[in-house]
Amino acid sequence: xxxxxxxxxxxxxxxxxxxxxxxxxxxxxxxxxxxxxxxxxxxxxxxxxxxxxxxxxxxxxxxxxxxxxxxxxxxxxxxxxxxxxxxxxxxxxxxxxxxxxxxxxxxxxxxxxxxxxxxxxxxxxxxxxxxxxxxxxxxxxxxxxxxxxxxxxxxxxxxxxxxxxxxxxxxxxxxxxxxxxxxxxxxxxxxxxxxxxxxxxxxxxxxxxxxxxxxxxxxxxxxxxxxxxxxxxxxxxxxxxxxxxxxxxxxxxxxxxxxxxxxxxxxxxxxxxxxxxxxxxxxxxxxxxxxxxxxxxxxxxxxxxxxxxxxxxxxxxxxxxxxxxxxxxxxxxxxxxxxxxxxxxxxxxxxxxxxxxxxxxxxxxxxxxxxxxxxxxxxxxxxxxxxxxxxxxxxxxxxxxxxxxxxxxxxxxxxxxxxxxxxxxxxxxxxxxxxxxxxxxxxxxxxxxxxxxxxxxxxxxxxxxxxxxxxxxxxxxxxxxxxxxxxxxxxxxxxxxxxxxxxxxxxxxxxxxxxxxxxxxxxxxxxxxxxxxxxxxxxxxxxxxxxxxxxxxxxxxxxx
Numbered sequence: 001x002x003x004x005x006x007x008x009x010x011x012x013x014x015x016x017x018x019x020x021x022x023x024x025x026x027x028x029x030x031x032x033x034x035x036x037x038x039x040x041x042x043x044x045x046x047x048x049x050x051x052x053x054x055x056x057x058x059x060x061x062x063x064x065x066x067x068x069x070x071x072x073x074x075x076x077x078x079x080x081x082x083x084x085x086x087x088x089x090x091x092x093x094x095x096x097x098x099x100x101x102x103x104x105x106x107x108x109x110x111x112x113x114x115x116x117x118x119x120x121x122x123x124x125x126x127x128x129x130x131x132x133x134x135x136x137x138x139x140x141x142x143x144x145x146x147x148x149x150x151x152x153x154x155x156x157x158x159x160x161x162x163x164x165x166x167x168x169x170x171x172x173x174x175x176x177x178x179x180x181x182x183x184x185x186x187x188x189x190x191x192x193x194x195x196x197x198x199x200x201x202x203x204x205x206x207x208x209x210x211x212x213x214x215x216x217x218x219x220x221x222x223x224x225x226x227x228x229x230x231x232x233x234x235x236x237x238x239x240x241x242x243x244x245x246x247x248x249x250x251x252x253x254x255x256x257x258x259x260x261x262x263x264x265x266x267x268x269x270x271x272x273x274x275x276x277x278x279x280x281x282x283x284x285x286x287x288x289x290x291x292x293x294x295x296x297x298x299x300x301x302x303x304x305x306x307x308x309x310x311x312x313x314x315x316x317x318x319x320x321x322x323x324x325x326x327x328x329x330x331x332x333x334x335x336x337x338x339x340x341x342x343x344x345x346x347x348x349x350x351x352x353x354x355x356x357x358x359x360x361x362x363x364x365x366x367x368x369x370x371x372x373x374x375x376x377x378x379x380x381x382x383x384x385x386x387x388x389x390x391x392x393x394x395x396x397x398x399x400x401x402x403x404x405x406x407x408x409x410x411x412x413x414x415x416x417x418x419x420x421x422x423x424x425x426x427x428x429x430x431x432x433x434x435x436x437x438x439x440x441x442x443x444x445x446x447x448x449x450x451x452x453x454x455x456x457x458x459x460x461x462x463x464x465x466x467x468x469x470x471x472x473x474x475x476x477x478x479x480x481x482x483x484x485x486x487x488x489x490x491x492x493x494x495x496x497x498x499x500x501x502x503x504x505x506x507x508x509x510x511x512x513x514x515x516x517x518x519x520x521x522x523x524x525x526x527x528x529x530x531x532x533x534x535x536x537x538x539x540x541x542x543x544x545x546x547x548x549x550x551x552x553x554x555x556x557x558x559x560x
Contacts, residue, residue, distance in 0.1 A: 064079045076367075105358055109354060158351070191332075254552050260536065346480060386401055
């Protein structure tokens with residue numbers, strides 16, 4: 001079981017952090033600066049509403065229309081008009097930058113370098129120093145990783161692990177298979193890509209339609225530039241590497257090698273081409289929008305698909321709520337060959353280019369930073385992850401946080417998650433990283449808590465675990481290997497730099513040629529691949545690899 005902790009915070013560091021926090025309390029922030037939270041009368045509660053902007057599929061809302069948002073508003077006087085934009089983040093950010101008028105706070109996802117280059121975000125250093133004791137506590141060990149080369153901090157990332165590292169009991173790969181497929185054939189071992197597709201092919205041949213609707217062999221989401229990585233990332237996973245973005249990093253030499261243009265990429269595309277020729281690949285993978293893609297998964301017609309779990313929470317939740325475990329999916333650690341060790345479970349990591357920043361258009365940065373600091377108390381981190389004791393979670397005799405069946409049912413319901421606020425506050429805010437542990441020993445993320453994970457299993461889950469002789473689904477996966485640089489995809493490329501231009505042009509080639517290669521008649525694949533490689537070889541792949549290798553080695557040396 002993957003329940004061991006990487007306890008990265010030593011007693012000395014904890015004591016040093018405590019001294020830092022105590023030292024901060026002598027300032028004039030007017031806020032109580034302990035992990036347990038609390039405010040005093042010097043903090044203004046004058047009502048104010050700020051604009052919050054993020055790229056994603058969430059529903060627009062006022063924070064105060066959620067239970068969590070209302071509680072935080074009562075603490076601070078601050079409300080948020082929350083806007084989420086679906087689509088091409090690059091285009092959306094370009095329009096925003098061209099207009100020069102920004103919302104108060106922005107979660108820029110992969111567009112951070114562009115926003116920084118445009119001068120759209122303000123430095124947070126002085127605000128943190130004056131009003132951020134909890135920010136210092138949470139990000140203290142990561143300050144060198146969130147400080148830009150110009151000496152400024154522009155965003156507060158989402159992955160700062162506090163009090164150690166608790167590995168999740170149920171990690172997920174990117175390859176999913178419908179459970180009825182496994183059930184039909186007596187729960188066989190499925191390890192390789194060939195085994196995976198062979199099983200799908202056998203099932204579809206036996207059941208070409210269910211309830212009058214055609215089954216769909218395999219689908220993925222590759223219709224937008226922003227999420228095209230869903231299809232391009234798979235060669236590295238199949239080759240036994242974790243999600244590093246465009247490169248695979250050698251564990252001994254620490255050299256970063258692109259997998260684009262390699263036999264690993266060709267093998268993946270050739271397999272999809274083969275599946276398409278057999279009618280097992282859904283061509284709408286390249287054209288369907290996100291809602292249409294999620295609707296297909298929720299329909300239960302899809303036998304297999306590739307996506308990261310964080311891309312599809314609504315679909316997986318809706319399928320669970322529907323109550324038919326046979327139509328749900330299980331993630332499998334699929335690789336090319338039996339002897340390849342999978343690397344789907346993330347090692348301890350810190351992502352320094354995904355976070356929330358304050359824009360130059362912000363009306364009152366001081367109130368915003370105070371709100372964030374208040375959010376980073378243990379008390380409020382429990383609120384945004386667990387909710388309220390006696391309402392959305394309970395405590396057992398050992399003071400362990402647990403959930404009743406009713407509380408668990410609510411937590412697994414999409415409408416409830418939006419109404420209560422979990423859907424809005426559990427991620428894209430300054431926060432403890434998912435693998436954090438509270439000072440009282442409870443897991444930060446409810447489903448990382450062993451007691452919750454155990455009762456979260458449905459009868460179908462238990463049957464599947466029993467069939468494969470597993471205690472948890474994590475038992476399917478190899479233990480993660482620590483990578484001090486991880487993840488390499490968070491290494492920033494300056495706008496207009498050779499590295500950024502290479503990434504853009506190489507990605508453009510993938511978007512142009514992947515549909516052609518996958519949907520081509522089998523006899524045309526090789527010619528399409530050769531044409532793709534002829535174009536790719538015009539790019540400076542070696543220069544890019546040298547840049548990434550240098551950055552990886554810098555991170556190993558502590559230079560982020």
